[in-house]
Amino acid sequence: MATEPEDLTQPQRDRLAFIELRVRFLGEVRRQDLFTRFSIQAAAATRDLATYKELVPGNIDYDSKSKVYVRTEWFRPLFDFSTARVLTWLTQGYGDNEPVRHRPLIATEAATEISQPDLETLSVITRAVHRKMAVQITYRALTSGLTTREIVPFALADSGSRWHVRAYDRRSQEFRDFVLARITDAHFVDGPIADAERPDQDIQWNRIVELELVPHPANMRNPDTIETEYGMSDGKLVTRVRAALVGYMLRRWNVDCTPDHSLKGGENHLWLKNRQALYGVANLVLAPGYKPEDEGA
Structure with a gap:
């Protein structure tokens, strides 16, 4: 009798969901991946892979030369993964439990995500990163509109409001960020x-910038509140960020980057004390209050 999804135990569902995550977003899965993740024997891993093939025939093929199961052209997902959980798994890792809809143990809500990349498009990008391949994309840019270009992606980046892929752009011949939700x-x-297209050539990505953040001298009546909230030591928080992400980070936390802490918005709880650290950072157009003409200030 054929196996049905509802016949599976929860541990089986967890392992099959892990198989699908690896195949869908990395393009491959090995028995060793199951050994490592679940501490199971070879025979059990083989059975899980056979069960997955039975449930969704045509999703994976075995490459006997490389001894790896690979995604096929006809892949169709068995599990309903949310974009947020996929991105969490890709970037942070988690228990890899089968993504069923469930009630939280306590009431939990989060700010609504309004920029959602398409999962199939995301899967092409992540497989290209994993396999070190180039990708042709159709992209909607703010300045140039709809374009087609080739990129060499190597990392995902979360700006706090949307997801990007960091990649070498063969059209402009430079490394850039592409908003995932704008790739169609x-x-x-x-x-x-x-x-020249490899990640080690991306200066902005490989450079680490050390930022000193302090309570905003003008806007905060009780700076000790901010010091406690951000876990500051000696009245400041020192954080190290990739240069390519500095602009996103400063905008996300509304860090006043003016030389004289002149932004008066109530959202500006923090001020960048060591503004000179921004020298050479490419995406400072995003930094609140930053003006190139203030460099000498």
């Missing part, structure tokens, strides 16, 4: 990756 189509591009 994505296909793999065959061929080698040039040395």
Whole structure:
């Protein structure tokens, strides 16, 4: 008798969901992945892979040369993963439990996510990152509108309000961020990756900037409240951020970047004390109050 999803135990569902996550978003899964994640024996891993193939025929094929199960062209998802959980798994890891709808143990709400990338498009990007491949995308930019270009993606980045992919853009011949939700189509591009397109050549990504944040001198009547909230030591918080993400980070936390802490908004709880650390950072257009002409101040 054929296996049905409802016949599975929860541990089986967990392992099959893990198989699908690996295949859908990395393009491959090995028995060793199941050994490592679930501490099961080889025979049990083989049975799980066989069960997955039985439930969704045609989703995976076995590559005997590489000894790996790979995603097929005809892949159709068995599980209903939410975008948030997929991105959490990809970027932070979690228990990999099968993503059923469930009631939380306590009442929990979060700010609504209004920028949601398409999961199938995301899966092409993440598989390209994993396999170190180029991708042709259809992209809607704010300035140039609808364009088609080839990119070499290598990392995802969360700006706090939307998800980006960091990639080398063959059109502009430089490393850039692309908003995932603005990518409407994505296909793999065959061929080698040039040395100049590799992540180690991305200066903004590899440079680490050390920022000193302090309670806003003008806006905060009780700076000790901010010091406690942000876990400051000696009245400041020192954080290290990739240069490529500095602008996003400063905007997300509404950090006043003016030389004389002149922003008066109630949302500006923090001031950047060591403004000189921003020298050479490319995306400072996002930093609250930052003006290039103030560099000498």
